[in-house]
Structure formats: structure tokens, C-alpha cells
Amino acid sequence: MNDLLSIDELRLALTHIPADDRETWVNIGNAVKTEYGDDGWFAWDEWSQGGESYNAKDAQSVWRSLQVGNNRMGTIIHHAQQNGWKRERQDMTAADRKRMKAEQEERRKARQAEIEADEKRREAMRDAVAMACRHFIKKHCVREGQSAYLNAKQVGAFGVWFPRCSVVISIDDQAQRADVWPGMEVKRFFEELPQPRPDHISFMRIQQGDVVVPLRDANGKVVSIQLIKPNGTKLFPKYGRKAGTWHRIGDASEADVVAVAEGYATAASIHMATGWPVAVALDAGNLQRVVPLLGQLYQQARLVICGDDDPQVKDNPGRKKAEEIAQAMHAVAVFPQLSQEAA
Incomplete structure (x- = not known):
């Protein structure tokens, strides 16, 4: 210390x-x-x-x-x-040292109390955002829709949703709440939004043409969403849970092979090519959290980690992370191979 x-x-x-x-x-x-x-x-x-x-x-x-x-x-x-x-x-006397130690311990206790209070507040906000995401999907989304992103990637819509109207999910740190503003209420939200916008208020704007990817925990409960815009931009709501969550493509309950990939389009392509159920882990950092959970849930299956391979990126983190996780989990790591024409 x-x-x-x-x-x-x-x-x-x-x-x-x-x-x-x-x-x-x-x-x-x-x-x-x-x-x-x-x-x-x-x-x-x-x-x-x-x-x-x-x-x-x-x-x-x-x-x-x-x-x-x-x-x-x-x-x-x-x-x-x-x-x-x-x-x-x-040069300090024993009394000085004792006093400084006591002050240090008092500060540490105060900081620990702040840490615990902050985590409690953040957990409450995560729960509020999760509830808002579930409400949004249930009330304001449909299974079929048009997406320029999916068309460009030439992949299907597997377990994703499409907004039936414009929606805003607002998040208020101060009030510790998250609200859903659908349709005509979007206009009212922006009319009532203070200007300049206070730091404690944030929002996610969702429009027709966006793809809504539900993110589930190990129990299968929706706890957040990933929003994919027509141009491929990916967004998450503030306080939305990401670590240890994933999107499920296909039924893995009795599968012999379960694949896991980072992005939705990659995962959907793998599913279309192989028929395997695929978990969408979102990024390389979350991959190391998701794979052990998949191993616990689907002990009958062989895990195949379909890693990103970007040799132009410094240290090629996608490939490095996939290989490390595969070795630790006794899984198989595979990577895309481009034809000479594509390369």
C-alpha cells in the first residue's frame, strides 16, 4: 500500500x-x-x-x-x-505518522463508499435501460423490415428487429430513469429538451431503416440493444449492458457445433453458409467474456471461433484475441480466406 x-x-x-x-x-x-x-x-x-x-x-x-x-x-x-x-x-514524529495514517484510512473509506454508491447507481441505470430496451422491442418493433445495411452485406435478418416508427430512448442520470418516446412523442421530446442539453441527459434516436440487434445475457434475457444504421454505424444506449452479452442466431440447444463471431454481418454470413448457430459477440474484447459462457451453456457442442483477420491493423488484435481464447477454451479458431481476385 x-x-x-x-x-x-x-x-x-x-x-x-x-x-x-x-x-x-x-x-x-x-x-x-x-x-x-x-x-x-x-x-x-x-x-x-x-x-x-x-x-x-x-x-x-x-x-x-x-x-x-x-x-x-x-x-x-x-x-x-x-x-x-x-x-x-x-522527519515525522510517531504522532504525525499516526495522524497521516488515520487520515489516509479515512480518505480510503470515503472513496470506497463513493465507489459502492456509484456502482449501485450504475446498476440501477443499467436495469432502467434494459427495461426500456425490452419495452421498445415489444411495443415498437416488427420482425420484417427493410435495411440498406443488410442488403449491402447480402445477409438475412436473423433474430433482429425493425422499428415500426421513429423512437427516442432517453436516459436521465439525475432522475435515474430511461424512457421511450415513440412516433409523434419524438417531436415533444426534442421540444422539451433543455438547451444547451444538460450532461445528465442522453438519448438514442432510432429510425425506420435501422436494424435493432437484441443483446441477451446468459439467461437469455434481453438487457440491451445494438443499433445498426443504414451506413453501418453501430450504436449502443448509455448504460446498456455489453460485457458478457451476445446476440443469438439459430438454436444452439442441441447443436454439435456453435460458432461465435464479432459482428452481426459476419455471423449471419457464417450461419447462411454452414447452418450453424452463431453467437454475435460484438467485438474482440467481449469475445473473451462470451466464449466461456457459451462453453458452459452448450457443453455438448464444439466451439468454433470465427475471428476477424485484419493484417493491416496494428498487431491484428482480432486474430490474436481469437487464437488466445481458442487455446484457453480448447476451441477451434478459423479465419476468412480471400481468393486472389478478392484480395
Whole structure:
């Protein structure tokens, strides 16, 4: 456990860390907010101003969105020491050390309470969004519809839905609720939306021609949606569950082979070519969460991971992730092969 730095020590340590790398910038912000709460905002913002791309509005927005608990004091000290910082030794009495330890423990308890309260709030919002998604599908979607995206990909509509009218799903962090505004109510939503739009209000606008992909948990319950626009843009509602969820194409309950792919179009193509049931895992990061769940649900089946292969992308993460998961799960990893003409 690293001793908490005073605010002045924190400001000094931060001066040794370059503020230009966004991932480092966010991680340091998370650590500062975790350890100091909003008392650390000034020190983090002061340090952030040393970055070439600093934007005051962006910094304020990122600070508000940071979830405490992902990084701690060790992250700050590690980066500072990597860049030459050394903490000045201070002569302290036993009483001083005892007082600082007590203050540090008090801060940690306060931060832990914030973490637990924030997670409780986020879980409530995830439930509200899940309920709104289910209501939207039940009341305002149909099984058959037109999609420029599906036509362009030359794949069918397997288990997806189509909106029967324009719909807005609004999400209000402050009121902790999610609402569905169909048809003519869409106009009323935008008329009543405060301008400029408050940060605590977000929304997803759904229109005819979009494809609605229901995302289910391991119990088969719809907990969120993926929206695919005619041009292929993919959207998710704020707070919509994604980790460990997938879309099901075909019935895998008694299948000998169950395939899993990242995107809907790829999965639909595999299903059309093989007849296999296919799980749509959405991306490489979620693939590693979905495959173990599929292994538990369909123990009778051979799992085939149909990975993305993008050699032009740095480190080819789709292929790398698929091979790692296949090895860990004793599954088979396969990748597309293009003909010379297609290549």
C-alpha cells in the first residue's frame, strides 16, 4: 500500500509525468479522483494543462465521467518515478505518522463508499435501460423490415428487429430513469429538451431503416440493444449492458457445433453458409467474456471461433484475441480466406 501524498506532493509528482498520452491522462485522472475525490480536481486539471491538446471543456467532461476505483495511488507514483520523481523524505514524529495514517484510512473509506454508491447507481441505470430496451422491442418493433445495411452485406435478418416508427430512448442520470418516446412523442421530446442539453441527459434516436440487434445475457434475457444504421454505424444506449452479452442466431440447444463471431454481418454470413448457430459477440474484447459462457451453456457442442483477420491493423488484435481464447477454451479458431481476385 502506498502512503497518500499531500496535495502539494501530488502536484509536484504530477509535474514529472507527461500529460500528452490520453490513456495515461485518463488513468492518472482516475487515480487522483479515487484517492482525493473532487479535492483532486485542481491538481489534475493544473497538470493536464501541460498537454499540447488540453481543452478545458474536455477535461471537465472527462473528470465528471471518471469512475473511481480503477486506478489508485500506485499508478501515480509508478508513472512519476518512471520519469525521475523521488519523494522527499520528511522527519515525522510517531504522532504525525499516526495522524497521516488515520487520515489516509479515512480518505480510503470515503472513496470506497463513493465507489459502492456509484456502482449501485450504475446498476440501477443499467436495469432502467434494459427495461426500456425490452419495452421498445415489444411495443415498437416488427420482425420484417427493410435495411440498406443488410442488403449491402447480402445477409438475412436473423433474430433482429425493425422499428415500426421513429423512437427516442432517453436516459436521465439525475432522475435515474430511461424512457421511450415513440412516433409523434419524438417531436415533444426534442421540444422539451433543455438547451444547451444538460450532461445528465442522453438519448438514442432510432429510425425506420435501422436494424435493432437484441443483446441477451446468459439467461437469455434481453438487457440491451445494438443499433445498426443504414451506413453501418453501430450504436449502443448509455448504460446498456455489453460485457458478457451476445446476440443469438439459430438454436444452439442441441447443436454439435456453435460458432461465435464479432459482428452481426459476419455471423449471419457464417450461419447462411454452414447452418450453424452463431453467437454475435460484438467485438474482440467481449469475445473473451462470451466464449466461456457459451462453453458452459452448450457443453455438448464444439466451439468454433470465427475471428476477424485484419493484417493491416496494428498487431491484428482480432486474430490474436481469437487464437488466445481458442487455446484457453480448447476451441477451434478459423479465419476468412480471400481468393486472389478478392484480395
